[in-house]
Amino acid sequence: xxxxxxxxxxxxxxxxxxxxxxxxxxxxxxxxxxxxxxxxxxxxxxxxxxxxxxxxxxxxxxxxxxxxxxxxxxxxxxxxxxxxxxxxxxxxxxxxxxxxxxxxxxxxxxxxxxxxxxxxxxxxxxxxxxxxxxxxxxxxxxxxxxxxxxxxxxxxxxxxxxxxxxxxxxxxxxxxxxxxxxxxxxxxxxxxxxxxxxxxxxxxxxxxxxxxxxxxxxxxxxxxxxxxxxxxxxxxxxxxxxxxxxxxxxxxxxxxxxxxxxxxxxxxxxxxxxxxxxxxxxxxxxxxxxxxxxxxxxxxxxxxxxxxxxxxxxxxxxxxxxxxxxxxxxxxxxxxxxxxxxxxxxxxxxxxxxxxxxxxxxxxxxxxxxxxxxxxxxxxxxxxxxxxxxxxxxxxxxxxxxxxxxxxxxxxxxxxxxxxxxxxxxxxxxxxxxxxxxxxxxxxxxxxxxxxxxxxxxxxxxxxxxxxxxxxxxxxxxxxxxxxxxxxxxxxxxxxxxxxxxxxxxxxxxxxxxxxxxxxxxxxxxxxxxxxxxxxxxxxxxxxxxxxxxxxxxxxxxxxxxxxxxxxxxxxxxxxxxxxxxxxxxxxxxxxxxxxxxxxxxxxxxxxxxxxxxxxxxxx
Numbered sequence: 001x002x003x004x005x006x007x008x009x010x011x012x013x014x015x016x017x018x019x020x021x022x023x024x025x026x027x028x029x030x031x032x033x034x035x036x037x038x039x040x041x042x043x044x045x046x047x048x049x050x051x052x053x054x055x056x057x058x059x060x061x062x063x064x065x066x067x068x069x070x071x072x073x074x075x076x077x078x079x080x081x082x083x084x085x086x087x088x089x090x091x092x093x094x095x096x097x098x099x100x101x102x103x104x105x106x107x108x109x110x111x112x113x114x115x116x117x118x119x120x121x122x123x124x125x126x127x128x129x130x131x132x133x134x135x136x137x138x139x140x141x142x143x144x145x146x147x148x149x150x151x152x153x154x155x156x157x158x159x160x161x162x163x164x165x166x167x168x169x170x171x172x173x174x175x176x177x178x179x180x181x182x183x184x185x186x187x188x189x190x191x192x193x194x195x196x197x198x199x200x201x202x203x204x205x206x207x208x209x210x211x212x213x214x215x216x217x218x219x220x221x222x223x224x225x226x227x228x229x230x231x232x233x234x235x236x237x238x239x240x241x242x243x244x245x246x247x248x249x250x251x252x253x254x255x256x257x258x259x260x261x262x263x264x265x266x267x268x269x270x271x272x273x274x275x276x277x278x279x280x281x282x283x284x285x286x287x288x289x290x291x292x293x294x295x296x297x298x299x300x301x302x303x304x305x306x307x308x309x310x311x312x313x314x315x316x317x318x319x320x321x322x323x324x325x326x327x328x329x330x331x332x333x334x335x336x337x338x339x340x341x342x343x344x345x346x347x348x349x350x351x352x353x354x355x356x357x358x359x360x361x362x363x364x365x366x367x368x369x370x371x372x373x374x375x376x377x378x379x380x381x382x383x384x385x386x387x388x389x390x391x392x393x394x395x396x397x398x399x400x401x402x403x404x405x406x407x408x409x410x411x412x413x414x415x416x417x418x419x420x421x422x423x424x425x426x427x428x429x430x431x432x433x434x435x436x437x438x439x440x441x442x443x444x445x446x447x448x449x450x451x452x453x454x455x456x457x458x459x460x461x462x463x464x465x466x467x468x469x470x471x472x473x474x475x476x477x478x479x480x481x482x483x484x485x486x487x488x489x490x491x492x493x494x495x496x497x498x499x500x501x502x503x504x505x506x507x508x509x510x511x512x513x514x515x516x517x518x519x520x521x522x523x524x525x526x527x528x529x530x531x532x533x534x535x536x537x538x539x540x541x542x543x544x545x546x547x548x549x550x551x552x553x554x555x556x557x558x559x560x561x562x563x564x565x566x567x568x569x570x571x572x573x574x575x576x577x578x579x580x581x582x583x584x585x586x587x588x589x590x591x592x593x594x595x596x597x598x599x600x601x602x603x604x605x606x607x608x609x610x611x612x613x614x615x616x617x618x619x620x
């Protein structure tokens with residue numbers, strides 16, 4: 001019987017080629033969009049679940065409160081992780097990673113590597129990153145050892161055996177011996193390093209607690225409650241951070257304790273980092289759980305819209321198939337059999353749509369990966385679990401899209417249809433179809449409006465005035481490699497008539513801020529006016545080169561020797577320090593270590609970081 005249903009369905013498909021093609025392609029496009037978005041959502045939700053003990057791994061975050069604002073940092077000081085591990089038996093292990101970018105040399109070849117990291121010897125084991133060559137238990141134990149990825153090994157050594165070879169890294173020409181090779185860090189990880197250098201290679205001084213730089217992770221014992229554990233952290237802050245603040249800022253014990261009240265260490269689950277953390281200094285740009293919700297709803301709406309379109313097209317042909325239904329009923333077909341026949345036809349259409357969707361996915365996947373910055377292989381869609389899931393979705397779409405036409409067609413009165421009675425689209429007997437059409441137009445309008453809003457947002461971000469001149473400005477990275485020749489290099493560039501201005505800075509607008517500090521107005525250490533200000537070390541020509549807008553005071557000048565202790569601040573810093581533009585110039589602020597800095601000028605706020613972030617206090 002079922003075979004007969006599908007045979008009749010195939011016959012109808014061949015008989016009505018144009019209608020069938022429209023119906024199949026319409027549903028195929030809907031399925032393609034649904035599947036691609038669903039895979040994107042699945043990929044986002046799968047981040048950082050690859051370690052064997054992912055559920056027990058937590059990152060230590062630092063929250064600092066100032067003037068009512070809370071700044072959250074994903075990195076802490078070098079001693080924090082091990083200090084917490086030694087203090088609390090609930091912590092099984094701690095590990096750290098320090099991100100670096102540097103030049104790597106082998107023979108006569110040199111490359112700038114953007115994804116290097118110093119890591120503790122247990123980092124690879126905790127994150128379940130296996131070595132394909134070398135011993136993962138000892139690969140990063142010895143100083144000046146390095147574990148590289150397979151891609152990096154091919155880049156430097158082609159097909160040669162990399163183990164035992166040496167790479168020269170950094171301006172000081174430190175030599176690192178290759179002790180291991182990994183395939184690669186999984187794609188669904190919140191970090192992607194090409195090489196791990198032994199952290200013991202860096203000769204750090206005594207461990208401190210009050211600075212930043214080290215991304216630190218704790219491996220907790222099973223069934224440990226992280227909330228109960230982090231409640232105990234303030235006792236460590238009082239024990240270790242207070243003395244450091246007292247020493248660095250030169251304040252009394254009471255003032256140091258008051259400052260430390262703004263410090264709070266907390267634990268964030270590893271599996272929450274990608275979707276629930278968006279601090280300024282993440283190892284990589286993270287996702288957003290809100291986008292997951294939005295795209296999940298979008299995928300369901302698109303699939304529902306495709307099913308409704310499929311339903312409406314099928315129902316629109318009801319008049320042409322009415323006589324067929326009447327004849328089948330006269331020949332003895334029961335309503336249940338007619339329903340099964342039309343559902344079988346609908347499911348067959350859906351399965352053909354699934355095949356077309358696979359073809360569309362194969363064509364569109366490279367563009368989809370480029371758009372979403374993913375690396376999804378088409379082989380993923382050929383895995384039997386994925387095929388079964390897509391088959392189920394297609395089958396369900398066929399049932400949902402065909403159930404109303406099946407019941408509608410099978411309900412025709414035999415005598416009326418054989419007499420040629422018409423079934424106009426305005427018939428009050430078809431309110432559901434009218435509702436579906438209205439809903440289809442409503443959803444379509446909503447999707448169009450959402451597209452317009454997204455376009456306007458992108459247009460705004462692309463054309464937003466950043467507060468500085470970005471056109472005709474070139475950025476040359478790694479000027480530090482010039483060493484003492486920076487000024488000579490700058491003068492050589494200025495000899496070219498096409499070069500108007502040249503400046504040297506430690507940070508570039510839109511990139512990472514290299515430094516930050518706590519500052520407060522002089523003679524105001526006890527009134528809670530400390531703020532966190534970002535620092536950009538610049539030369540005399542920086543404001544002119546970027547076209548910054550001076551509001552009050554002046555820029556740096558070689559005519560004023562005292563400018564070595566002078567700073568130019570932005571409007572955000574003026575506001576948070578409790579000053580105004582009219583009275584800020586000439587005042588003094590104090591930073592960590594009791595260094596006094598004189599405000600010589602005020603510039604208008606400019607987007608030195610991402611346009612998604614509020615402009616924070618800045619000192620030049």
